[in-house]
Amino acid sequence: MVAVKHPPNNEHIDEEMMKMEVNLDDISGEWLGYVMDKLFEAGANDVFYTPIFMKKNRPGVLLQLLTASNTLDKMKNILLKETTTLGIRYYPITVHRMERRFIEIETKWGPVTVKQGIDQGHVFQSSPEYEDCRKIAETHNIPLKEVYAAVWRKIDK
Amino acid sequence: MVAVKHPPNNEHIDEEMMKMEVNLDDISGEWLGYVMDKLFEAGANDVFYTPIFMKKNRPGVLLQLLTASNTLDKMKNILLKETTTLGIRYYPITVHRMERRFIEIETKWGPVTVKQGIDQGHVFQSSPEYEDCRKIAETHNIPLKEVYAAVWRKIDK
Amino acid sequence: MVAVKHPPNNEHIDEEMMKMEVNLDDISGEWLGYVMDKLFEAGANDVFYTPIFMKKNRPGVLLQLLTASNTLDKMKNILLKETTTLGIRYYPITVHRMERRFIEIETKWGPVTVKQGIDQGHVFQSSPEYEDCRKIAETHNIPLKEVYAAVWRKIDK
Amino acid sequence: MVAVKHPPNNEHIDEEMMKMEVNLDDISGEWLGYVMDKLFEAGANDVFYTPIFMKKNRPGVLLQLLTASNTLDKMKNILLKETTTLGIRYYPITVHRMERRFIEIETKWGPVTVKQGIDQGHVFQSSPEYEDCRKIAETHNIPLKEVYAAVWRKIDK
Amino acid sequence: MVAVKHPPNNEHIDEEMMKMEVNLDDISGEWLGYVMDKLFEAGANDVFYTPIFMKKNRPGVLLQLLTASNTLDKMKNILLKETTTLGIRYYPITVHRMERRFIEIETKWGPVTVKQGIDQGHVFQSSPEYEDCRKIAETHNIPLKEVYAAVWRKIDK
C-alpha cells in the first residue's frame, strides 16, 4: 500500500536564500495576480502578498518572495518589468528544510501521492498532494474533503 | 473646568441608512486614497477598506461606505467616476447612535474638546478630539500620548 | 465504536438573526481581546474582527457579531460599555444551520466527541471537537495533529 | 479602430441578489482555493475571502459570495459539501450594474477587447480585458503593463 | 501611592535574537490558535500571524516568532510537530529593549501594577497591566475601560 517513490535525501539542509520585498501602492490586483505567476515560473521558491496600510490612506500590498541567491537578478528583472516599483529590498535568510519523501497511497479512485516530511528518521508530516486530490474530486464529482479523508485514513496505519 | 459646548440631543436615534459595497481588483491604492477623500467630502458618514482575496490570485479591496439613503445616488456617481467598478451593491442598515455632547477640558497647553457618548443619562464614552490634541502636540513639540494623558486625568473627576 | 450522544434535531432551520457591526479606530487590541470574551459570554453566536483601513491613515478594526434578535439590546449595552463606539449598525440576516449530531469516537487515549453536520439524512461534515483533542494532546504530550489524525482514521469506516 | 462588438443593453438594472457569508476556522487555505473555483463554476457572480480574527486566537477566513436568488440552494449545497461549515448566513442585497459594451482596440500585437461601463450615455469606465492582454504578453514575451499601456493610448482618442 | 516593585535594570540592551517565519496554507485556524499557545509556553518572546495571499487563490497565514538564538531548535521542533510546514526560515534581528520598572497604583478596587518603560532616566511609557485590570473589571462588574481610566488618572501626578 505504501511505496516509496523517491528515496529520502539523507539530511535536511539549512540553506542560505534571499528574501525580497517590494511595497506597491500604484498597481492593481489584476496585475499582481499575473506577477505571482511569472515569479513562480522563473523559479521563485515562494511568492506571497500581504495587505499593508500605506501613507495617504492607500491600501497597498507587500510582495515578498523567497529565492536562491543566484537568481536574485532574475527576480529583480521581473519585478522591474512587471510591477511599478522603483525600489526592491532584500536580505539573506536561512531556510531549514525537512527531508522529504513521496509515497503513494492507493484509494478506490486511484493512487494519490503523499509528501512526507522527515526529521531524524521520524515522519513529522504527511500531506496528500493537492493536484492529485483535485483531479480525483473533479473526475469523480465528489467533494475534495472526501478524497483527503480517504487518503488520511490509509496513512500511518 | 467642564463646560457643555452643545446641549445633548435628548434621544439616541435608530436611523435607517445605506451600506454600499464595491469590490475592486483593477485599481491602485494611490487612487483609492483619493476616492476615500472624495466620498467623505460628499457627505459619507464612514468609508473604509478591507483587503480581500479575489479570483486569479488577486489581492483586491472591498470598499464599504455608510451613507444616508437620500445620498445614495450621489455616492454611486462618485464611485462610477472615480473607481473602476461596473457594479455597486447596497442594502439598508440600522444605525444606533448614542447621544453626544461636547465638553471642554482645560489643559496647561489650552482647551481640548472632549466628545461624550451618553445613554439614558449615563456617560459611556469620553473621547478627546484628535485634531485638538494633534495641534497641541505639534505646537508644543510633545508626544501626542502625553496630551491625551493630560486630558484623561481631568475627565470624570 | 460510534455512539450517538444526542439524537439529531430533525430539521435544519433557516433562522432570522441579527448581524451587528462597529468600526473602531480609537481602541487598543488589548481591549478588543477582552470585548470578544464578554460578547461570547453574553450569548453572541459569533464575534470576529476584520482589519480595515480608515481615514487619516488609521488601521482600524471592524467588529462583527451574530446574535439572536432578542439579545440585540444586551449586545448594544456591552458595546457601549466596553468599546469606544458612538454608533452601532445592524441588519437582519438569515442563518441556515445544518442538523447536528454528536458521536463519540474511541481512541487509544480515550474518547473524542465528533460533531457531525447532516443535511437530508447525509453526513456532510465531521469535526473532532477541538477541546477534547487539545486535552489529549496536552495530557499525553503528543502533537495535536496526531490526535486529529487518529480520530479521522476512525470516522466514516 | 473602435468596433462595437455587442450593442449596449439600454438600461442599467438595479437587481436583487443574495449575499452569502460563511466563517471558517477549521479549513486550510489549500481547500479554500478549490472552493472558490467551484463556486464560480456554479455561477456565483463573485466570491472573495477576508481574513478575520476569531476566538481562541484563530486566524480565520470570511467567505463571501454574491449570487442570484434562485441559485441560493445550489451555492448552499457546494458550501456544505466542500467546506467545513455548519452554518451559512445570507441576506438580500441590491446590485446596481452599469450598462456594458465591448469594443475592440487594435494593437500592433493584435486586437484587445475593452469592456466599457456606460451610464446615461456617458462612458465612465474602459477596462482592457485581462485575458487578452495576458495572452499577448506571454506570446510576445513583453511586460503585461506594456500591453495595457498600448491599449490605453488608443482608447478615447 | 507609587511604590517601585522591582528596581529598574540600569541599561537597555540591544540584544541579538532570531526571527523565525513559516508560510502555511494547509492548516486550519483552529490548530494555529493552539500552536501559538505552545510556542509561548516554550519561551517565545512573541508569536503573531499575518494573513497572506498565496498561489492558487489560497488565503494563507504567515507565522512569525521572535526567540533567543539558543532556543531556535526548540522552536523548530514545535513547528515541525505542530504545524504542517516542510520549511522554516530564520534570520538574526536586533532587539532594543527599554529599561522597565513596575510600579503599583492604588485604586478604589485595589492595586494595579503599571509597567513603565524608561530611557535615559525618562519615563516614556506607562502601561497598566492588562491582567490586573481585567480581574478588577470582572470581579466588580465594571467596564474594563473604567478601570484603565482610573489608573491613568493616578499615573504621573
Add this chain to the structure above:
Amino acid sequence: MVAVKHPPNNEHIDEEMMKMEVNLDDISGEWLGYVMDKLFEAGANDVFYTPIFMKKNRPGVLLQLLTASNTLDKMKNILLKETTTLGIRYYPITVHRMERRFIEIETKWGPVTVKQGIDQGHVFQSSPEYEDCRKIAETHNIPLKEVYAAVWRKIDK
C-alpha cells in the same frame, strides 16, 4: 513634449538601509495615523502597517519602517515617545533603487510630472506624479482617472 527636468543619476545603487519593526497591541488606530506622519517627517523612507493576530485574541498592528542606518536612533526616539512599545526590532536590508528621472508631460489642463525608472538605459516604469494629477482633478472637477489617462496617452509616444 517631453522635457527632462533632472538628469538621471547614472547608476542605480544597492544601498544598505535599516528595516525597523514594532508590534503594537495597546495603541489605537488614531494614534498610529499620527505616528506615520511623524516618522515620514523625520525622514523615514517608508512606513507601513500590517494587521497581525496577537495573543489573547488581540488584533494588533505591525509597524515597519525603512530608514538610513544613521537615522536609526532618531526613529527609535520617535517610536519610544509616540507609541506604546517597550521593544524595537531592526535588521539591515539592501535596497536596490532604479535610476530615476523626471519628465514633464503637457496636458490640456497644464503640465504633469512623470517619474521614470530606468535600468541600463531602458525606461522600465513611468508614473504620473499623484499630487500633480490630484490638483488638476480637483481644480477642474474631473475624475482623477481621466487625468491619469490623459497623461498615459502621451507617454512613450
